[in-house]
Amino acid sequence: MNLRDSYDDRFRGVRKGRRMRFAFGALIFGLALLGVASAQAPRVVSVGGSLTEIVYALGAEKQLVAVDTTSLYPDAALKLPKVGYARQLSAEGVLALRPTLILATSEAGPPNALEQLRATGVKIESTSAEHSFDELRNKVKVVAAAVGMPDAGRALETKLVADIAEASRWIAAQPSRPRVLFILSHSGAAQVSGDGTAADAMIKLAGGVNAVSGFKGYKPLTAEAAIGANPDVILTTTQGVAAIGGIDKLLSQPGLGLTAAGKARRVLDMEALYLLGFGPRLPQAVRELAKRMRDPQTAVATTARTSPSPAP
Amino acid sequence: MTAGPIAVAVAVFALAVGAFPIAPSQVLSILGAGIGLVAPEAIDAQQAAVLWSIRVPRVLLGAAVGAGLAVAGALMQGLFRNPIADPGLIGVTSGAALAAAFVIVLGAVFPGKLVRELGNYLLPFAAFFGGALAALIVKHVATRDGVTSVFTMLLAGIAISALASAGIGLLAYIATDTQLRLLTFWTLGSLGSANWSVVAIVGFTISIALILSVRLAAPLNALALGEFEAKHLGVDVQRMKNIVLLVALAAVGVSVAFCGMIGFIGLVAPHCVRLLCGPDHRMLLPASALLGGTLLVAADLVARTVVAPAELPIGILTALLGVPFFVVLLRRQHGQTTSG
Structure with a gap:
């Protein structure tokens, strides 16, 4: 509800801005700057349970506006709007959330919806859906860079590497x-x-x-x-x-x-x-x-x- | 005759409503800018992109596919002189489904060059050829000495469909979870593949099918009396059968190929028209096209908005919206007539 209200507000703002264009040229310049600023506030749609978890682990959840149906953790993610099953995305549905960035695995689709999203200028960061620790590290790198938090990404990666090494040592010692x-x-x-x-x-x-x-x-x-x-x-x-x-x-x-x-x-x-x-x-x-x-x-x-x- | 305005109203409504909010006045401005009536500066570029590259193709695709399926259904019911005939009867749908399942599950066996050349079109092309092949086999089985037996064709259609189901079952068995899920979604249908090239391919094929179907109206009326009677009325029955099959094959094949399996429209839209306007094919065929297109555009409008930002498979909605409509018509007609 809140989301929708804010869209309407924005449209109303744009329309009003147009009406005033002739009278208040200077003011419009300011409004336009504001418009640019609000358009650039990152709005991330995460399509993949592990990607959503990484966004939260990085502390970037404020940028998140919607997730897919596999994003079940943490609980906060359950409260976000759902864009449906990752392989059956609706191009218009996703665009309605006004995303600036879509985090996806190679499983996301259908291809036509992704093409349409790309065509409207939304950035799509795609990662492999491989099941390995190296791929997890890669996902952390990609997501951290995409949400503009490379330092948090490096910190998370270091922690993950240390944790998995510790687990591996324990496992290696088991007969x-x-x-x-x-x-x-x-x-x-x-x-x-x-x-x-x-x-x-x-x-x-x-x-x-x-x-x-x-x-x-x-x-x-x-x-x-x-x-x-x-x-x-x-x-x-x-x-x-x-x-x-x-x-x-x-x-x-x-x-x-x-x-x-x-x-x-x-x-x-x-x-x-x-x-x-x-x-x-x-x-x-x-x-x-x-x-x-x-x-x-x-x-x-x-x-x-x-x-x-x-x-x- | 209120059908025309209703169809136009549904189409306009379908263009104005969607997950992405665009004010109705903006929709008009954007459409106006598209044909040069409104200065392009007056419209929002992103809204225009959503409307032109997503919503307009979808509405057009829905109208074409709905019209194609409904006319194919009316033709089948006329040819088989059987009220439960639907476009799937000659094996097109099941053949297409088998080919689609093959691409989804075993897509890796296709040569890399072919996959690269065709890209997203690999599945539609395979599905179309699968459907065409199945229909040709059905036709071949039912034809002896240059005469196609409608009765044999019915049974051959059922046999080929059963064979295709077995193949799909086998593919489902060896499929991974994700492939299974994709297969399920495919069998429920979607207009999500709509873009301008798809609209061009589907629209062109179905337009040809609709134009050809106009010339079938009078022969089909004669056929309603019986094959011999039609022959004595001067109808070249075999030639008519060939054209009916070709038209149904083209319309259903191209629809299934790009939109998956969309049930119900082909079966019920012609029946609704018969209940409303009677069984004369000269009226039935164009009216079925109009009703089928309208129903599918309306169903898709619900499919893409009701769970926004996600979307529902359209096959669920064609039945959910169409069945109550059909039942009400049946009840109203009950006792007034014995035709069906």
Whole structure:
């Protein structure tokens, strides 16, 4: 509402300015300067959960005017206007927010909408959607430069590098390499994560072994293949556990209960964007995953957690 | 005859309203500046860009696609002499869907040069050829000794559609999550691809289809009596079938290619016209075009504003807006007539 009011105010200002042009030439010059200044106040639309998190981590959230539907963290981001699903942007809808900058991953689209946005002079900073720590560093660099906060960017990067190094040292000192099966969804056969997925990258970063490999992306797993994969730990998202109605329901899926993880009830759940988003909480998430998947106590799930814990 | 003014009012309203706020007076000024009536200094450049490069092409694309789908539906219903015939019956839609799914899921198998040359047009071109191929197979299966059997064509259309669904199912199985999501959005349709080149391609094709359809009105009226009767009235039935199929193929193929699957318009717009003005094809075909275009522009207006700054897939809205309209007409007509 407030946003819309301010647009109307601006238009009214412009129209009034035009009417006065002949009488108050000098005054118009001042108004025009003001107009230029307000047009240059950065208005950022962030299309990607990890990019939105980086904007907040840099302290640049004042520039943010809208986010996409994957921007679920922090809570403040949920209150911003939503431009919809990243791959189905509406050119006019986004333009209506009068953005000066759009932060996007290579997943943003459709191409026609991006072309139309570029054509009207909006700057689009695009980053890769790759699941790696290096890509996270690159995103921080790109976002920090784009919002004009390179110093905050460098500071964040330094902190991330130190944090991931610390997590890696801890992981390297662990003797165990647990076999982890990540389950994305539970409609019918369990959808599990193969090579190239964010879950696969997280399991490897946390020093585990992906219990299923040899195929790309997420695939349904038959009951027999689940037993064959025989994971030590089952990893899933908090949202996934909630959708199926609890850990017991999950383990009652054909096959899962007969795996080593199922017998020992070693089921881990983490919030989806925290676990798979590859945003600035990555070192924290890697560390938490690495610890919980090796700790027989915490890994035995009893209740579904609703939000990620703060840094351990 | 209030239909014309209503269509114009919907189009004007669709141009004036959108997520990006432009005052109605500004819309007029910008349109005026476009044809040289208003000095270009009097308009805001960004508002003009939004109107000319986003909103105007979208309204034109919606009008063309809606008209094309509705006329194709009316032609199919006339040819099959069957009220539930819709443009998808001859396999165009499912063939296009299979080709689109192929590009979305296995786009990487296309040679890099082809992808670079075609860019955003790769999917539409593939979808159009997929749809055309499916329709030609259906036609070929149903034709023996130079005579196309409408009844066999109906069954062949169902068979080819089932085959295409199986292919789409297989592609969905090997698709990643993102590809699946794109596929779902594609099957719900969108006018979001609208730009001037798309409007030119779609507008040109559908205009030709509409012009050809005018000459089909009298033969289709004769066909309503039956194939033999039509023949005895001097209609070259086989030639008419060929032209009907060609027109439907062109109109539906180009619509599906650029806008995905937009259901309902092709089925119901002609029926609404029949309920309002009767079954004479000389009236039915142009009136269906007008109603189809108007309905789609109205549906798109809602699609792009109701959840702004995001937008809803248009396939949801064509049914949501059109079905109540259709049901009311059916109820009003109930008992007054036995035609349907």
